[in-house]
Amino acid sequence: MSTRLDEARAAGATPDQLGVGMRVSLHPHCDDFVDVILGALADTAAAGLTDDLVLETDEVSTYVGARTAPAEQRLAAYLTALVAAASRRSDGGHVVAHVLLSRGCPGEVSCDLAVTGLPHVAPVAIARTGLRAAAQWSLYPLLDGGSAGGEHMAHIEAAIAHAQRRGTATSPAHYATTLVGDLADVVATAVDAWAEVGAVVPHVVTHLTISLGSPSPAEA
Amino acid sequence: MSTRLDEARAAGATPDQLGVGMRVSLHPHCDDFVDVILGALADTAAAGLTDDLVLETDEVSTYVGARTAPAEQRLAAYLTALVAAASRRSDGGHVVAHVLLSRGCPGEVSCDLAVTGLPHVAPVAIARTGLRAAAQWSLYPLLDGGSAGGEHMAHIEAAIAHAQRRGTATSPAHYATTLVGDLADVVATAVDAWAEVGAVVPHVVTHLTISLGSPSPAEA
Numbered sequence: 001m002s003t004r005l006d007e008a009r010a011a012g013a014t015p016d017q018l019g020v021g022m023r024v025s026l027h028p029h030c031d032d033f034v035d036v037i038l039g040a041l042a043d044t045a046a047a048g049l050t051d052d053l054v055l056e057t058d059e060v061s062t063y064v065g066a067r068t069a070p071a072e073q074r075l076a077a078y079l080t081a082l083v084a085a086a087s088r089r090s091d092g093g094h095v096v097a098h099v100l101l102s103r104g105c106p107g108e109v110s111c112d113l114a115v116t117g118l119p120h121v122a123p124v125a126i127a128r129t130g131l132r133a134a135a136q137w138s139l140y141p142l143l144d145g146g147s148a149g150g151e152h153m154a155h156i157e158a159a160i161a162h163a164q165r166r167g168t169a170t171s172p173a174h175y176a177t178t179l180v181g182d183l184a185d186v187v188a189t190a191v192d193a194w195a196e197v198g199a200v201v202p203h204v205v206t207h208l209t210i211s212l213g214s215p216s217p218a219e220a
Numbered sequence: 221m222s223t224r225l226d227e228a229r230a231a232g233a234t235p236d237q238l239g240v241g242m243r244v245s246l247h248p249h250c251d252d253f254v255d256v257i258l259g260a261l262a263d264t265a266a267a268g269l270t271d272d273l274v275l276e277t278d279e280v281s282t283y284v285g286a287r288t289a290p291a292e293q294r295l296a297a298y299l300t301a302l303v304a305a306a307s308r309r310s311d312g313g314h315v316v317a318h319v320l321l322s323r324g325c326p327g328e329v330s331c332d333l334a335v336t337g338l339p340h341v342a343p344v345a346i347a348r349t350g351l352r353a354a355a356q357w358s359l360y361p362l363l364d365g366g367s368a369g370g371e372h373m374a375h376i377e378a379a380i381a382h383a384q385r386r387g388t389a390t391s392p393a394h395y396a397t398t399l400v401g402d403l404a405d406v407v408a409t410a411v412d413a414w415a416e417v418g419a420v421v422p423h424v425v426t427h428l429t430i431s432l433g434s435p436s437p438a439e440a
Contacts, residue, residue, distance in 0.1 A: 019394075021394060021395070022395075023394065025316065027316055028249065029250070029253040030250065030251055033249040033314065058393065059431060060429055060431045061396075061429060063393065063395075094253065096247055100358065100395055102394075102395040105373075105395075134279045136243065138320065140360040140362060142361075143364060144365070144371045144372055145367045145369035146370075147365045148365050148366075149365035150364070150366075151364045151365070152363065152364055173283065174239075174243065175243055175283075175320055175425070176243060176281075203372070205358070205360065205395070207320070209245060209318055
């Protein structure tokens with residue numbers, strides 16, 4: 001453990017040293033949800049999107065680890081393709097994905113990565129899907145009291161302002177920011193903000209609930 | 221804004237001053253998901269569980285605010301009843317709920333509540349449902365660098381240890397802790413941990429993905 005953390009203190013910590021990855025769960029609202037999920041997983045594998053990722057599925061969600069750069073690009077491309085495939089396979093029906101993206105806590109116990117040496121990551125580039133998505137997004141810079149890193153809300157406010165300039169952030173909601181746009185742009189907004197804060201704050205988590213094909217606001 | 225924060229600095233900040241509430245989305249994996257969701261919402265209203273809550277539904281999720289004490293008890297009772305009703309109305313089929321519980325950021329912009337004056341909340345008491353739930357749970361104490369409050373991972377580790385003593389926490393997963401047990405115990409574990417950290421750290425968020433009736437781990 002300490003060896004990995006020491007290594008991560010050097011400039012340019014790798015995705016593996018930082019523990020860059022996500023948990024994702026996919027929720028097609030239809031009777032044949034098993035076929036839709038397994039089909040979407042098969043589609044992403046057939047497209048080669050899982051080649052450099054580590055996937056572990058359990059009863060609640062799937063862990064997706066990205067051990068090599070460009071980790072954020074791989075995760076964003078996989079997530080976008082997975083949700084798009086599920087939407088297509090359910091004929092545009094209601095599909096929701098819940099995503100937790102994490103970085104900076106590789107051992108899941110200790111998070112004392114030094115602030116120096118955190119990588120600056122290029123924004124992800126994901127082709128538009130033609131699918132409209134609405135999402136609720138929250139970002140958690142996990143500072144320690146007494147550490148450097150500033151105020152946690154300052155990082156969050158800067159990320160929201162950036163998302164507003166991108167055009168994906170619409171209205172603030174209680175505890176989350178609503179993102180609306182092409183699925184690829186919604187995913188990229190959250191992934192880029194998470195990586196951007198991760199250049200300053202070692203341990204950063206972001207959650208994203210992505211909804212496609214919802215029949216109406218009243219039934220969300 | 222500053223008036224509310226000043227008031228909250230006094231001992232015994234109220235749920236309204238702290239912004240105690242949650243966002244919840246409900247995902248029945250069936251063709252008649254609209255009927256299941258609307259039915260479950262109607263069931264909780266008929267049982268009087270929404271009387272002291274503020275509900276606002278949008279395209280992605282429903283905000284549930286608890287303005288008066290015992291806020292945590294009201295939220296846990298509502299959440300448990302809502303998920304149980306959805307499970308019953310889908311005949312024990314696969315139902316997932318995603319929940320974000322938040323406290324300490326009432327204005328959604330500034331979180332400078334003083335650490336003094338945070339309430340110590342009694343554990344919630346929720347009757348068992350007879351429904352087995354599996355969940356993935358993550359807890360985010362949102363400290364500021366330079367503030368008091370200790371190390372964020374120390375709060376998380378203490379909460380996980382407590383959940384293990386309760387018997388709901390099973391295995392650690394990447395980025396989350398797996399909770400298994402009666403739906404009521406799973407909900408109570410997350411709500412109590414969140415409120416407990418909230419007695420020390422003003423701004424605390426917890427996320428919970430609750431799964432009932434999953435056909436198999438491979439299809440999660």
